[in-house]
Amino acid sequence: MARLFLLLLFSLLHSSVTGLRRSDFPPSFLFGAGSSSYQIEGAYLEDNKGLSNWDVFTHIKGASKGNIDDGSNGDMATDHYHRYKDDIEMMHSIGLTSYKFSLSWSRILPKGRFGGINQAGIKFYNNLINGLLEKGIQPLVTINHYDIPEELQERYNSWLNPEIQEDFTYFAELCFKMFGDRVKHWVTFNEPNLLAKLEYFIGGFPPNRCSEPNGKCDYGNSSTEPYIAAHNMILAHAKTNNIYRKNYKSKQGGSVGITIHMRWYEPLRNITEDHLAVSRALSFEAPWFLDPLFFGDYPHQMRQILGPNLPKFTAGEEKLLKNQIDFIGVNHYQTFYVKDCIYSLCDIDPYTSEALVSESTERNGIPIGKLTQDANTYVVPSSMEKLVMYLKERYNNIPLYITENGGLLGYAQIPNISTTVEEIINDTERINYIRDYLTYLSFAIRKGADVRGYFVWSLMDSFEWISGYTIKYGLFHVNFKSLKRTPKLSAKWYNKFIKGYEQIEIASEESLEHMVS
Numbered sequence: 001m002a003r004l005f006l007l008l009l010f011s012l013l014h015s016s017v018t019g020l021r022r023s024d025f026p027p028s029f030l031f032g033a034g035s036s037s038y039q040i041e042g043a044y045l046e047d048n049k050g051l052s053n054w055d056v057f058t059h060i061k062g063a064s065k066g067n068i069d070d071g072s073n074g075d076m077a078t079d080h081y082h083r084y085k086d087d088i089e090m091m092h093s094i095g096l097t098s099y100k101f102s103l104s105w106s107r108i109l110p111k112g113r114f115g116g117i118n119q120a121g122i123k124f125y126n127n128l129i130n131g132l133l134e135k136g137i138q139p140l141v142t143i144n145h146y147d148i149p150e151e152l153q154e155r156y157n158s159w160l161n162p163e164i165q166e167d168f169t170y171f172a173e174l175c176f177k178m179f180g181d182r183v184k185h186w187v188t189f190n191e192p193n194l195l196a197k198l199e200y201f202i203g204g205f206p207p208n209r210c211s212e213p214n215g216k217c218d219y220g221n222s223s224t225e226p227y228i229a230a231h232n233m234i235l236a237h238a239k240t241n242n243i244y245r246k247n248y249k250s251k252q253g254g255s256v257g258i259t260i261h262m263r264w265y266e267p268l269r270n271i272t273e274d275h276l277a278v279s280r281a282l283s284f285e286a287p288w289f290l291d292p293l294f295f296g297d298y299p300h301q302m303r304q305i306l307g308p309n310l311p312k313f314t315a316g317e318e319k320l321l322k323n324q325i326d327f328i329g330v331n332h333y334q335t336f337y338v339k340d341c342i343y344s345l346c347d348i349d350p351y352t353s354e355a356l357v358s359e360s361t362e363r364n365g366i367p368i369g370k371l372t373q374d375a376n377t378y379v380v381p382s383s384m385e386k387l388v389m390y391l392k393e394r395y396n397n398i399p400l401y402i403t404e405n406g407g408l409l410g411y412a413q414i415p416n417i418s419t420t421v422e423e424i425i426n427d428t429e430r431i432n433y434i435r436d437y438l439t440y441l442s443f444a445i446r447k448g449a450d451v452r453g454y455f456v457w458s459l460m461d462s463f464e465w466i467s468g469y470t471i472k473y474g475l476f477h478v479n480f481k482s483l484k485r486t487p488k489l490s491a492k493w494y495n496k497f498i499k500g501y502e503q504i505e506i507a508s509e510e511s512l513e514h515m516v517s
């Protein structure tokens with residue numbers, strides 16, 4: 001009987017998965033892919049661009065190979081600055097209806113607000129935006145995706161100083177003035193919650209500050225600095241949106257959101273303590289930034305655990321903060337089990353230690369999903385539905401965009417000396433991945449979630465921050481010697497899916513097994 005029931009359940013789930021179609025998403029739904037300025041543009045010293053913190057960081061050579069795994073940098077990257085016209089053609093060739101990219105702050109304002117406007121930078125982004133619109137591709141523009149003018153680091157310690165709020169709003173308002181007649185989707189920050197951790201909690205990203213036991217850095221304090229940096233980013237977002245609503249929104253008719261990095265968590269054990277651990281781990285991620293911008297303050301679980309290390313908002317700031325988001329962007333990659341570390345003994349991992357939980361990727365020896373080429377990333381498509389429903393409940397069904405989703409799929413995305421281009425391009429695993437995550441996204445939409453777009457990370461293989469060019473997330477392969485772009489199988493599949501002319505088959509068996517458990 002139980003067997004029959006399982007069989008029935010299996011075939012039910014199976015049939016709902018097999019039918020994924022373009023028409024499972026609203027007609028206006030945006031299907032896109034993403035990039036960011038430092039990762040693709042190159043031309044790092046051209047046309048009066050100022051140095052960014054990443055230009056400087058990648059050029060500092062340490063004792064062995066410096067700050068980047070393969071000793072590389074973004075000086076040239078994919079040379080998108082010179083090849084943007086071809087890249088727009090490339091996006092059009094696979095039917096993208098939207099493109100998520102970021103503006104290089106130091107290309108537009110080489111020295112922040114302490115110098116002039118670089119007209120060549122304005123011109124480049126005008127050309128890019130116009131070219132996209134000519135092909136019917138909606139620009140989704142991130143004002144800041146990690147790279148900032150080095151000037152702001154050297155002058156006043158960037159995100160640790162409230163002065164950066166002024167620099168950020170100055171830059172953002174300039175972007176509204178210059179591009180806002182055509183750009184309808186603005187994202188202030190990409191993954192500020194991850195950024196605050198990588199810059200100030202674990203270290204690794206410039207200015208590489210942290211303290212033991214979270215990481216090894218020459219300077220910093222992991223107990224205080226991530227929260228100070230985040231505080232300044234949150235206020236910078238609120239002030240920017242306030243400016244947009246007052247002076248631009250009625251004329252330009254766009255919307256302003258923020259993109260949050262969001263893992264999903266499952267309780268390791270089915271006990272109250274671990275369910276609370278999940279709630280804490282989640283609170284320290286998305287609600288850290290979103291609660292202040294909806295409700296005016298940090299989640300109470302953060303306040304309880306961090307005490308005086310968590311900055312306070314003044315009464316005036318609280319008022320300013322409330323309801324300062326038009327949409328939430330979500331970047332999603334990973335799922336972990338978490339275990340309570342308040343009542344139970346555990347080894348605490350740096351990433352989630354602040355929430356007093358520990359994370360793992362298996363339970364009783366069984367992995368949480370199918371392993372990708374990245375040792376810490378497993379494929380768990382059902383998390384997509386769960387996290388969307390979590391945000392829907394907590395934030396009153398505000399519009400959502402999945403602004404990044406992807407992985408090192410198709411067993412050659414971390415190439416070695418003997419990997420062939422054919423293997424890299426033959427990324428059937430990425431196709432399964434995108435199809436399965438989209439399937440669960442469609443389930444959330446069917447349950448009433450207001451999701452309006454999905455963006456694959458990334459459009460093409462890029463400079464992947466401290467991993468350099470060693471890992472490949474792209475729909476398009478890039479040969480970093482000739483800079484030639486070649487569509488992977490996944491790009492061809494995505495094109496067919498977006499255009500809706502092929503019934504899309506089965507999710508992988510692994511993902512189905514996971515659904516049943």
Ligand SMILES: *[C@@H]1O[C@H](CO)[C@@H](O)[C@H](O)[C@H]1NC(C)=O
Pocket residue numbers: 211212220221222223224
């Ligand atoms: C970090 O700052 C807190 C609060 O000021 C202080 O108690 C702690 O000792 C500092 N830690 C380090 C490693 O400097």
Ligand SMILES: *[C@@H]1O[C@H](CO)[C@@H](O)[C@H](O)[C@H]1NC(C)=O
Pocket residue numbers: 270
């Ligand atoms: C977790 O435990 C509750 C009762 O404590 C039970 O109702 C539920 O089915 C369990 N969930 C799982 C996934 O085992």
Ligand SMILES: *[C@@H]1O[C@H](CO)[C@@H](O)[C@H](O)[C@H]1NC(C)=O
Pocket residue numbers: 411412415416417418419420423
């Ligand atoms: C190199 O990568 C290929 C996949 O592209 C894999 O089959 C092979 O085992 C790897 N070789 C080494 C030495 O790691």
Ligand SMILES: *[C@@H]1O[C@H](CO)[C@@H](O)[C@H](O)[C@H]1NC(C)=O
Pocket residue numbers: 422423426428
């Ligand atoms: C592509 O991958 C599939 C499945 O992983 C495999 O069956 C096929 O032989 C591969 N093709 C090439 C050209 O490597």
